[in-house]
Amino acid sequence: MELLQAGRLKLLFHEDPTVELLAAALFTPAGASVEPVEGITLLALRSAFKRSSKRSLVEFATLQDPMGSAFVPEVSLDYSALRFQLVSEYTLPYFELFVETALNPCFEQESFAVEKEALIASIRSKSESSFTLAYEELMRLTYRETPYGRMPYGTVESVSSVTADGARDYYFSTFFPEGSVLALSGKAKELDRVAALLEQLPSASVSRPVFEAPIKEPVVEVVNRAGSAQTFVMIAFEAPPVNHPLYPVYKLLNTVIGEGIGSLLFQELREKRGYAYSTGSLYPSRLSTARLLLYVGTSPEKEGKLERDLGNLLRNLPDLITEEHLERAVRYFEGTYLLDHESRSRRAWYLGFWEALGLGADYDEKFLDLVKSVTLQQLREAAYTLSTSPYHQVTVRER
Numbered sequence: 001m002e003l004l005q006a007g008r009l010k011l012l013f014h015e016d017p018t019v020e021l022l023a024a025a026l027f028t029p030a031g032a033s034v035e036p037v038e039g040i041t042l043l044a045l046r047s048a049f050k051r052s053s054k055r056s057l058v059e060f061a062t063l064q065d066p067m068g069s070a071f072v073p074e075v076s077l078d079y080s081a082l083r084f085q086l087v088s089e090y091t092l093p094y095f096e097l098f099v100e101t102a103l104n105p106c107f108e109q110e111s112f113a114v115e116k117e118a119l120i121a122s123i124r125s126k127s128e129s130s131f132t133l134a135y136e137e138l139m140r141l142t143y144r145e146t147p148y149g150r151m152p153y154g155t156v157e158s159v160s161s162v163t164a165d166g167a168r169d170y171y172f173s174t175f176f177p178e179g180s181v182l183a184l185s186g187k188a189k190e191l192d193r194v195a196a197l198l199e200q201l202p203s204a205s206v207s208r209p210v211f212e213a214p215i216k217e218p219v220v221e222v223v224n225r226a227g228s229a230q231t232f233v234m235i236a237f238e239a240p241p242v243n244h245p246l247y248p249v250y251k252l253l254n255t256v257i258g259e260g261i262g263s264l265l266f267q268e269l270r271e272k273r274g275y276a277y278s279t280g281s282l283y284p285s286r287l288s289t290a291r292l293l294l295y296v297g298t299s300p301e302k303e304g305k306l307e308r309d310l311g312n313l314l315r316n317l318p319d320l321i322t323e324e325h326l327e328r329a330v331r332y333f334e335g336t337y338l339l340d341h342e343s344r345s346r347r348a349w350y351l352g353f354w355e356a357l358g359l360g361a362d363y364d365e366k367f368l369d370l371v372k373s374v375t376l377q378q379l380r381e382a383a384y385t386l387s388t389s390p391y392h393q394v395t396v397r398e399r
Contacts, residue, residue: 001351001361004191006198008178012351012361014185016344022091022186023344026082027356029179030206033077033147036170037162039119039154041080044167044174045073046115048105049082052097057111067094071101075152078208078287079356085345088187095194102201105171112164123156130225130232130297131278134396137223142236142291142392147209177206183352183361185344213289214238218390225396230277231303232295232396233310237386239292242285242357246382248370253382254283254292255329256321259336262328264320268313269296275306287357292386300398317383326376337368 002013035041049071051060064070068086075081086094106112126132136151143149153159182198184191215238240246258265258281265279277297284290298306313320340346354363 002191004195006182006195007201008180008203009176009198009201010181010355011191011195011198012181012183012355013188013191014183014347014351015187016185016347017187019344020088020187021085021344022088022184022188023085023348024083024182024184025345025348025352026176026182027079027180027352028081028176028206029079029208029356030174030177030204031077031079031208032075032150032152033209034174034206035150037154037166038150038158039123039152040158040162040167040170041174042073042075042153043116043119043159043162044171045075045080045082046119047107047112047164047167048171048175049073049101050111050115051106052101053104053106053108054100064094064097066090067097071098077148077150077152079353081349081352081356083345083349085186088189091189091191092193092197095197099197099200102176105168107164107168107171109164112167116159116162119153120156120159123153123159126153130230130396131234131295133223133225134232134234134295134394135293137221137396138234138236138293138392138394141219141221141394142215143213146211146213146288148213148286148288172202174204174206176201177204179206179356181352181355183348183350183355185348185351208287211288215390215392218392220393220395223394223396225398229398230297231300231306231398232297233303233307234293234295234394236291236293236392237389239283239290241288241290243287243359247285248367249374249378249382250283250290250292252326252329252333252371252374253379253386254281255333256325256379256383257281257292257317258294259329260332262325262332264313264317264325265294265296268320269306269309273305273309275302275309285357303395303397314387317387318380321376321379321383323376326374326379330372330374333371334368337371 004011067090072083275298282293350364351361355361
């Protein structure tokens with residue numbers, strides 16, 4: 001892996017000369033946890049990188065399309081990112097277009113209104129999903145009065161309040177802060193000249209909040225929704241941040257509990273008892289106190305029995321985990337992790353992701369070994385901590 005410096009921007013390059021393509025992921029510390037209005041980061045990036053204000057939409061597309069893909073933004077709590085791919089032959093001219101766009105972002109009223117309405121429509125459509133509704137309510141409950149209680153895409157109200165001028169001002173005051181990293185994977189040309197180009201990017205100062213968010217007592221909230229065809233239960237447990245020594249242990253525990261048809265939730269609640277329409281677990285990587293989430297969807301008439309048996313499963317979790325569960329989880333985790341690294345775009349994304357979270361790009365090679373080295377005793381100890389800890393729960397049911 002090659003490392004270059006482009007002003008305050010760190011440039012990482014993983015060479016893969018087999019195909020004449022280059023994948024890129026630009027990460028910055030300006031995530032949703034630092035924004036003044038929920039959703040303004042995503043809306044600003046979608047507007048800014050739709051095209052350069054120096055060119056019409058047709059002219060911009062005519063220039064960009066033969067060289068590579070559009071710029072695709074994504075926003076998480078601890079970072080924001082821009083993803084794109086290009087034909088290696090056009091490395092320098094494509095990045096010339098990228099820098100032109102970054103310096104001359106498009107915040108024209110008509111274009112901005114289109115992006116704003118599209119984001120609002122997307123937010124409204126999410127409310128139709130029991131999973132999304134439960135997740136949003138649970139995040140606001142479990143991260144109350146912390147920056148993690150925000151949704152990276154915002155709310156209808158928050159996004160509606162953002163103006164083109166406000167988004168433009170936010171963009172120029174925030175991007176691209178120190179700690180930004182551009183990760184590349186594939187075949188590139190004239191990287192030294194690209195690095196020189198990137199030195200033109202504006203510089204800002206962004207300080208990400210790092211805080212503790214312990215779950216001190218159990219809380220259960222119920223959301224009644226008309227037309228809900230199922231009861232959906234989601235539970236949040238306190239879990240380590242990404243830089244904690246137990247992070248790999250909890251990643252594997254998450255796989256044991258809720259990933260795949262061999263997981264405990266699937267086997268115990270769906271296969272053996274037939275409760276669940278859907279089961280699973282999530283463990284998002286966070287710089288501050290994280291959460292391990294469990295979810296189960298079932299028919300309304302089975303809600304009482306489901307909660308009883310789910311409670312029994314959680315209380316007995318350490319005893320349920322066997323050597324067989326450990327081995328299955330390691331195989332499943334390794335397979336999905338390696339599969340997710342097969343494309344250049346995902347390899348670039350992982351390099352930038354680990355660097356942006358402060359663990360370094362080389363952590364991508366270490367992480368899988370750390371997960372594979374987790375012992376049964378470590379899994380059971382983490383499971384015991386979960387089974388004896390307070391949790392937050394949101395239940396979505398028919399009104």
